[in-house]
Amino acid sequence: MRVDLLTREYPPYVYGGAGVHVQQLARQLRQLVDLRVQCFDGPRPAPHIMGHRAPTDLAGANGALQALGTDLAMAAAAAGADVVHSHTWYTNLAGHLAKLLYGIPHVVTAHSLEPLRPWKAEQLGAGYALSSFCERVALLGADRVIAVSDAMREDVLRCYPELDPDRVVVIHNGVDTDEFAPDPDTAELRRLGVRTDRPTVACVARLTLQKGLTHLLRAAPHLAPGTQLVLCVSAPDTPEIAGQFAAAVREARGLGADVVYVEEPLSRSAARQLLSYADVFACPSVYEPLGIVNLEAMACETPVVATAVGGIPEVVADGETGLLVPLGGDGEPAEPELFAKEFTLRINELLADPDRARRMGRAGRRRAAEHFSWAAIAGQVHDVYRSMRERPEVR
Structure with missing residues (x-):
């Protein structure tokens, strides 16, 4: 069976959770199917990976329109596939067109939903209407929609009530517990300017509003004295958001917070060292279908303090592998100051009890290994492919 995975991100150009997902899934699927990555x-350089660029005639056009131009090339290259599997709105239309052109099943993995990310209009401008169109057409026409959490499945059916619930299945994201494991080395941390002589709270995220990073900065001046907050934040949605965040960092420092701001994307070794060294990993997201980075922190035996939104409670077991903080609002906290205070209290609670934090860290690694292995997840995805080949439902 030939399967074409359609994705915007693929090494060496990976900046978010969807890219990590596709990279790890592809590694496992190559053992099960004839896999092509577009x-x-x-x-x-690899023969099974086909990289595309937007047509030169679209240079300077809206970014969403350039993505659609790339989708056309992807759909053409999918000739001969038995199944196409698209990830994110950037490639959803390519999968839908391939389905129509070649009469083959189209699987969509829903990593996020455009109706629940209105702030993307700041990044895409009028292209947000195009991204929303691509997602809607693809999800309603897909033969299967894979949601990365139970909460995500509920969001899919709420945003697209026309969708047949029987076509929506849940297959969680995963983590490579060989790649992410406790690492005592600190060479990468010293290079990044992270001090290794004080309590540390770490956060690794894309610079986008959904990650709730300004709320964490609001909490930073109230962390336990002597604590450093290491923010590894890259790939801003817009230059304006980058500027606003840098100003918020300066403001937090002015209020006495010890903030180390790392703007470069982390290498795997640097991420592993930081997650292993940190006393607490912080995830203040206001929208998160699952949150792979929480799994990576857990695999490195670091307890997590996170917002109880989306699929995060399906990953972080409250009181066992970390602590969850209610958002207290829909999409944004109704009382930002109260949310920041509660987030600080949970972090300080673990900083004050290192033995409890270590127990949570060990429990987190066990949970990551037992419930979120990529081999098991790839097997579930392969079952989806086979079910459609055995009982075609192409419409």
């Missing part, structure tokens, strides 16, 4: 950002 991605953005131009050619790759």
